Amino acid sequence: MNEQRRQVLEMLAEGKITADEAERLIDALDRGQPESPPGSAPRPKPRPKYLRVVVNSEDDSGGDGPARVNVRVPLQLLRAGVRLTSLIPPQALAKVNDELTRSGVPIDLTQLKPQHIEELIEQLDDLTVDVDQPDTKVQVFCE
Amino acid sequence: MIPQLVTYRQRRRDGRWLRLYVPVLPVLLVLSPLLLLIVLAGLVACLVFRVSPVDALRGTGQLLCALPGTRFEIEHGRTSVLVSVR
Numbered sequence: 001m002n003e004q005r006r007q008v009l010e011m012l013a014e015g016k017i018t019a020d021e022a023e024r025l026i027d028a029l030d031r032g033q034p035e036s037p038p039g040s041a042p043r044p045k046p047r048p049k050y051l052r053v054v055v056n057s058e059d060d061s062g063g064d065g066p067a068r069v070n071v072r073v074p075l076q077l078l079r080a081g082v083r084l085t086s087l088i089p090p091q092a093l094a095k096v097n098d099e100l101t102r103s104g105v106p107i108d109l110t111q112l113k114p115q116h117i118e119e120l121i122e123q124l125d126d127l128t129v130d131v132d133q134p135d136t137k138v139q140v141f142c143e
Numbered sequence: 144m145i146p147q148l149v150t151y152r153q154r155r156r157d158g159r160w161l162r163l164y165v166p167v168l169p170v171l172l173v174l175s176p177l178l179l180l181i182v183l184a185g186l187v188a189c190l191v192f193r194v195s196p197v198d199a200l201r202g203t204g205q206l207l208c209a210l211p212g213t214r215f216e217i218e219h220g221r222t223s224v225l226v227s228v229r
Binding site (some may be wrong): 074 | 195202205209214215216218221
């Protein structure tokens with residue numbers, strides 16, 4: 001679902017527009033995005049821009065009703081964050097390593113280079129994680 | 144492009160909505176004296192911890208510029224919180 005269509009649905013959910021207006025807006029959006037003519041080369045798949053985490057829980061054990069979490073983080077933000085990690089001073093990394101080892105997680109963060117994490121983020125494009133439970137559904141994907 | 148508008152919406156237990164629209168640039172201008180102090184403190188911290196201030200500034204700038212489009216929406220029963228950066 002593209003951004004504009006989602007905005008229309010949000011406005012409908014918030015009661016800012018009626019169902020008829022939403023339908024007209026969505027029709028107008030569809031007309032504004034004509035399909036490629038037959039025979040033409042298929043368009044390259046657009047690169048995902050956001051990492052989405054959606055959690056729907058119908059679990060009502062707390063008595064507060066169902067819970068829903070919807071997080072959208074730009075992939076660019078992840079890349080910028082990764083670049084910032086390269087600024088962590090070596091002595092801080094050494095301390096973190098010590099603590100991790102003490103906690104039973106022997107990971108050497110000094111071996112983790114920013115370009116490796118960037119490669120990891122590049123490959124996030126194709127990531128889809130679905131966790132289905134009877135009363136909870138978790139989805140992690142890029143869009 | 145740095146964020147222009149931060150939207151905060153909260154539905155309270157009684158069903159009423161609290162809506163806050165924070166225009167980032169005017170708020171930054173108002174807080175610019177404080178911002179200057181924060182930048183200075185950051186520069187000193189960079190020198191103390193031997194981090195390149197230029198790299199730190201560039202990294203922070205990239206982080207700020209990447210913020211638009213971020214959206215956090217949490218609903219639990221009748222309580223709901225939405226933070227959106229545009």
